Amino acid sequence: MKNSDIIASALEESILRGDYQVGERLNEVNLAAQFKVSRTPIREALQKLSKSGLVEQIHRRGVFVRRHSPVELIELFEVMAELEASCGRLAALRISDEALEQLKEANSKCKAAMLAGEADTYYYANEVFHMIIYKQSGNSILEQETKRLHQRLKPYRRLQLHVRGRMPQSMSEHEDIVEALTQGDADQAAQLLRGHVAIQGEKFRHLMSSFERIDKI
Amino acid sequence: MKNSDIIASALEESILRGDYQVGERLNEVNLAAQFKVSRTPIREALQKLSKSGLVEQIHRRGVFVRRHSPVELIELFEVMAELEASCGRLAALRISDEALEQLKEANSKCKAAMLAGEADTYYYANEVFHMIIYKQSGNSILEQETKRLHQRLKPYRRLQLHVRGRMPQSMSEHEDIVEALTQGDADQAAQLLRGHVAIQGEKFRHLMSSFERIDKI
DNA sequence: AGTGAATAAATTGTATACAATAACTTGTTT
DNA sequence: AAACAAGTTATTGTATACAATTTATTCACT
Structure with missing residues (x-):
């Protein structure tokens, strides 16, 4: 090195x-x-x-x-949604039983953190959940690229977690995703993950717009 | 610069x-x-x-x-298929009438080149066709990333065009893709593009394996 | 003759020196 | 006082010099 x-x-x-x-x-x-x-x-x-x-x-x-323009951020979240959907699609066909167990475990930790109101713990467990899916796509290049974008959006994603009522909704989405992966339903897994990430982008947009309104006052 | x-x-x-x-x-x-x-x-x-x-x-x-390992190449083609599918999905919702006309035009040039047996001309028109779809995704970051991977696979894609009977099949796939985009059918456009690119990866695999067999003789 | 250690050559990584350009300061003019 | 221009300073881009490390070569020894 x-x-x-x-x-x-x-x-x-x-x-x-x-x-x-x-x-x-x-x-x-x-x-x-x-x-x-x-x-x-x-x-x-x-x-x-x-x-x-x-x-x-x-x-x-x-x-x-660098300062990401609002348009750029929206685009980045959209690409993230597509990449995660691709990971989900492939993972549905390739995921191991062991990884499915790990997903459920990460999900439990999410739930515990949510109930305890520990945003940081939730954030970490949530990250583990997604990383498992990236890996289980069975495509190391896709995994790598998705991780790269995930990293790039990290500071922004973190912000929008504090939006009211996001954590419970996110949790229930996670459970649906695990179910789709268990069933091996590629299209369903892809669609759920796309929506799961896309909604983060939208929440973030609302957050941004409220910041801008505050700035203008 | x-x-x-x-x-x-x-x-x-x-x-x-x-x-x-x-x-x-x-x-x-x-x-x-x-x-x-x-x-x-x-x-x-x-x-x-x-x-x-x-x-x-x-x-x-x-x-x-660098030498791409066979596994890496397969993975690259798979990611390419997913990215193109994403471009197609978004383009189906956002493509302009003008761009649709351009796609049809590029397709005509493809057909002419195919009938004339001009592989290089076909190759270029084919590239134009795909580039239009990338752009019409309406997401400049996705467009950029997809172009980057396209460039990376260029030397390998070129090889597999000479596979017997590939050009006519590719042509008919192009027509179906244009139809899905015209209808604004996002899922269909995504699925068709995924298949269209994935099959290139498979053809390439067969080509590789035949090369290896020749090497061993 | 073949192998291995010692040495020489080549090559990369880092530091410094210089050149080109941009940013800043200051003084003059209107 | 504000605007502009000339000159100064600061900063980046490039070249060169040096240090560290790897690769190639040579020569002794089995």
């Missing part, structure tokens, strides 16, 4: 944690001093980051923490 | 054209001399290439032209 890889993941974590403002420029010399290396590995790391869409590189201006 | 971007796309084209053997190492100093620049922009270009999966970067060993 190269030095620039380590720096890249450190920066990624830092950005996702919100250490930088959106639109903020990442200064190469500062980062070099901070990480106690020369500018070369910093530049390599920044280029790696730009691949994931986390930062934008503008010629002769530098790299900036 | 940076210098390294220009070099990256030049190298990409070069690799796709088959100028390098799979597994061949891309020597930085040679490339630097060839492009008449220093190693720095070459290294940046190689890192850009590694994101597209065209080359593999191994620490302290260099970057190598």
